[in-house]
Every structure is written in structure tokens, then in C-alpha cells.
Amino acid sequence: MLIKARYVLPVSAPSIENGAVVVRDEKIVAVGAASDLERAYADEPVTDFGLAALIPGFVDAHTHLEYTALRGIVDDVPYAQWKSKVMAHEAAFTARDWEDSAQLGALEALASGITTIADITQTGASGRAAQDVGLRGVIYREVEGMERHQLDAVMDRALADIAEWEAAFDADRLEVGIAPHSPYSCHPQLFSAVRDYAADGRPVAMHLAGSLEEYQFVKYGSSMLGFEVREQYDAAAPLWLPTGVSPVRYVDQWQIFSVPRFLAIHCTQVDREDIEILARSQVAIATCPRCNAKLGMGTAPIDEFLEAGLTIGLGTDSPAATNTMGMFAEMSNGLLIQRSQSTPTRKRFFSAHQYLQFATLDGARALGLDDRVGSLEPGKLADLVVVDLTHSAQVPTREPESALVHTSHRSDIVLVMVGGKALYADGDWTGQDGAAIKARVETIRDKLRV
Numbered sequence: 518m519l520i521k522a523r524y525v526l527p528v529s530a531p532s533i534e535n536g537a538v539v540v541r542d543e544k545i546v547a548v549g550a551a552s553d554l555e556r557a558y559a560d561e562p563v564t565d566f567g568l569a570a571l572i573p574g575f576v577d578a579h580t581h582l583e584y585t586a587l588r589g590i591v592d593d594v595p596y597a598q599w600k601s602k603v604m605a606h607e608a609a610f611t612a613r614d615w616e617d618s619a620q621l622g623a624l625e626a627l628a629s630g631i632t633t634i635a636d637i638t639q640t641g642a643s644g645r646a647a648q649d650v651g652l653r654g655v656i657y658r659e660v661e662g663m664e665r666h667q668l669d670a671v672m673d674r675a676l677a678d679i680a681e682w683e684a685a686f687d688a689d690r691l692e693v694g695i696a697p698h699s700p701y702s703c704h705p706q707l708f709s710a711v712r713d714y715a716a717d718g719r720p721v722a723m724h725l726a727g728s729l730e731e732y733q734f735v736k737y738g739s740s741m742l743g744f745e746v747r748e749q750y751d752a753a754a755p756l757w758l759p760t761g762v763s764p765v766r767y768v769d770q771w772q773i774f775s776v777p778r779f780l781a782i783h784c785t786q787v788d789r790e791d792i793e794i795l796a797r798s799q800v801a802i803a804t805c806p807r808c809n810a811k812l813g814m815g816t817a818p819i820d821e822f823l824e825a826g827l828t829i830g831l832g833t834d835s836p837a838a839t840n841t842m843g844m845f846a847e848m849s850n851g852l853l854i855q856r857s858q859s860t861p862t863r864k865r866f867f868s869a870h871q872y873l874q875f876a877t878l879d880g881a882r883a884l885g886l887d888d889r890v891g892s893l894e895p896g897k898l899a900d901l902v903v904v905d906l907t908h909s910a911q912v913p914t915r916e917p918e919s920a921l922v923h924t925s926h927r928s929d930i931v932l933v934m935v936g937g938k939a940l941y942a943d944g945d946w947t948g949q950d951g952a953a954i955k956a957r958v959e960t961i962r963d964k965l966r967v
Contacts (some may be wrong), residue, residue: 520563525537587607596813619640632901655884658694675695744849747865
């Protein structure tokens with residue numbers, strides 16, 4: 518098929534006005550001017566979306582699909598209080614609740630133009646939802662445990678789950694990784710166990726240096742994380758001894774950054790030495806600007822990350838925190854937050870193109886998937902999104918990337934394809950009963966409000 522649009526944005530190359538993409542089977546065959554491709558591929562059926570932008574599918578570098586039903590339940594509190602309250606609500610979830618919540622999250626990801634996710638889960642519900650809906654990505658089995666004697670059992674359960682998930686998932690779309698939760702919920706030897714297990718290249722992700730509470734707890738032994746939240750994880754755990762160092766330097770002592778594919782999530786509480794450690798180990802960063810702002814977690818120093826050569830992907834994080842799976846909002850808010858901190862000494866004034874790249878190609882690079890997705894290039898998988906640009910706030914459209922970042926919304930998406938298959942079109946999902954899933958999740962929300 519030949520798909521035409523007023524603007525084709527490959528991300529890895531300049532935008533093309535009056536462009537087109539040729540898709541055969543599951544891959545992109547050609548990208549270029551519509552007039553040229555219509556002559557070269559005269560036998561291909563043509564779909565013309567008119568005043569629209571054709572872009573790569575978004576790569577969401579950090580998600581928790583199974584927390585979708587918790588959106589709006591805990592709002593207007595800072596991170597540590599939010600974490601404590603969310604954990605209390607989790608106790609009310611049944612196994613079916615996790616599945617339904619994740620299913621809704623997966624559908625909303627698709628409807629938001631997200632085709633690839635990097636999801637952290639203990640239940641596996643996110644992976645099963647992604648498998649069912651047709652998403653691509655990495656599903657990380659989360660591990661945690663603060664007592665040394667627990668660790669063998671923790672790892673045994675995780676490895677059993679990983680084997681089960683790999684047998685159930687389509688390996689061409691979903692890869693399974695492992696994720697130690699964070700410095701405040703893991704015994705340090707769990708980092709060593711994960712390091713040894715993932716030395717062969719299995720993906721590893723970790724929430725790291727994400728809040729001032731985490732920083733103060735790791736370095737000084739103080740903050741709410743050292744009391745209420747940690748007790749919720751394990752009330753019998755030994756008392757924490759202050760380390761005197763930052764979360765990044767603490768974790769680095771256990772050589773976990775030596776694994777080939779490490780994704781550090783948040784990293785708002787880092788200094789120059791921390792950044793040098795991350796860069797030396799070629800750690801990728803998943804930044805989640807809306808979550809960080811909404812929960813008062815701080816702002817990631819994106820300019821310094823780029824200066825150090827770090828790869829950065831953009832994540833929507835948990836719907837329990839950010840409320841929506843909106844990558845347009847993530848790009849817009851992330852860009853504006855960084856611009857608001859601009860000074861004459863900063864090297865960059867961030868552009869819309871940069872944030873579109875974070876949300877697509879750089880996100881794919883952060884996950885090690887950029888040879889397959891993240892840009893519109895011949896030979897890559899046909900994961901693509903068509904965004905309508907005919908609304909009044911978008912006309913006249915002179916800079917399509919700016920229109921996408923500053924004016925577009927999920928409601929503007931008219932087509933989402935994964936591997937050449939249309940999974941969302943004209944406001945509905947292919948082969949999915951979205952209304953039934955929403956109704957099931959509403960019963961969960963009723964229970965949580967009690």
C-alpha cells in the first residue's frame with residue numbers, strides 16, 4: 518500500500534512535504550515524494566490522508582500499563598505520599614483487576630499513537646495486554662526484596678515468570694527483561710544477582726535517582742521512604758544505614774551498570790559525577806517530565822545528559838501518576854519545562870524536532886530497537902501513525918513538527934499501524950471491544966473509591 522500525507526516526518530531525515538510511504542507486508546519499502554513513489558509503485562493501492570502528518574509510531578520508554586485503573590485515585594500529593602497511597606490501593610486488586618487495568622492501558626497506548634512500550638510489571642498483566650492488543654516492546658519483570666535471605670527466592674520466582682512470559686509472547690514483538698525496582702526497595706546483592714543474570718544482554722531497567730526523598734534516604738537515611746513506604750514493602754527489613762553517597766554512586770558500587778543494556782528511569786537527582794558514571798557505562802535514560810513535575814520529583818538535566826552523550830527516551834510513566842498515556846502532552850510539557858530553565862550559559866534551546874526524536878528514534882535507541890523501529894526508513898518495520906492537522910489551531914501549518922508537539926492531541930490520530938497492520942483507525946480499535954474493557958475497569962474504580 519502507498520500512504521500519502523501533506524507531511525511525512527521520517528525523524529531520521531528532513532520532513533517531506535507532499536510525501537508518501539510504501540508498505541509491503543510488515544515493512545517499509547520506500548519513503549519519499551508522493552509523486553515519485555506513485556510513478557515507481559503504480560500498482561500499489563493508495564490512501565491519501567491529505568492535511569496530515571505521517572510519523573513513526575511513538576516509543577514509550579517507560580510505562581506501567583497495569584496501573585491504568587488507578588488514575589485520578591491519588592492526586593495532589595508529592596512522590597513519597599503518592600507511592601504510599603498507591604501501594605495501599607494495590608492491595609485491593611484481584612488478578613483479574615490487574616489484567617483488565619493493563620488491557621485498558623494497552624488500548625489507550627495504541628489510541629495515543631504509541632506502538633512500542635518499555636513496561637515494568639510484577640504480575641505480567643502488561644505483557645499479556647501488549648501481546649493481545651498488538652503492541653511491540655520490552656516487558657521487564659520487576660524484582661524487589663530488602664532482606665538477604667529472600668533474594669534467592671525472589672530471583673527464582675522472577676526467572677520462572679520470565680520463562681513463562683517468553684513462551685507466551687510473540688518474540689518478534691515482545692522481549693522480556695528484568696527490573697530491580699529502586700535503591701530503596703532492594704537489597705544491594707539483588708543488584709549483583711541481576712547484573713550476573715543480564716550479562717548476556719538481557720534488558721535491565723531501574724527507577725533511579727527519581728526524587729529528593731529517594732536521594733535523602735539513600736544518602737542520609739532520612740525521608741518518608743525510609744519509614745512508611747519502606748515498611749509497606751517489608752516491615753521486617755533491617756534498618757537502613759546511610760550510605761553517604763548519591764543513589765547513582767550507591768548503585769554503581771554493585772556494578773549493575775556493567776550490563777550491556779541498562780535503562781535508568783527518571784534521574785532527576787543527579788550531579789556531574791553521577792552523569793559521568795552513567796555516560797561511562799553507556800546507560801540509557803528514560804525521562805518522564807509530566808510524572809516528575811506532577812509529583813514534585815524534580816527535573817532531569819536533559820542538556821547535561823546530551824552533552825555527556827547519553828541516549829534519552831521519553832516515557833509517559835504510570836497512569837496512576839500522569840493520568841493519561843499521552844505522548845503529545847509528554848513532548849509538549851517536556852519541551853516547555855526545559856525551555857523554562859534556559860539560561861545564557863546553557864548549550865541548547867530545545868526544539869520540537871528534538872522532542873519528537875526523543876519520543877520515537879531516541880526512545881528506540883534507548884531500548885536497543887532502533888534497527889527495527891523509531892523512524893520511517895526502508896527496511897524498518899511499518900510502525901506508523903497518521904495525525905490529522907486540519908483543526909483550527911493547526912491551520913495554517915508551516916512547521917509540522919511544531920504543530921505536532923504544540924497543538925496535537927490523541928483525538929487527532931486517525932491511523933495507528935504496527936508491523937503494517939492497522940490496529941487503530943478512525944477512533945476505534947481493530948478486533949478489540951474497548952467499551953467492554955472500560956466497563957470492567959469502572960467496577961475497579963468503584964471499589965477503589967470506597
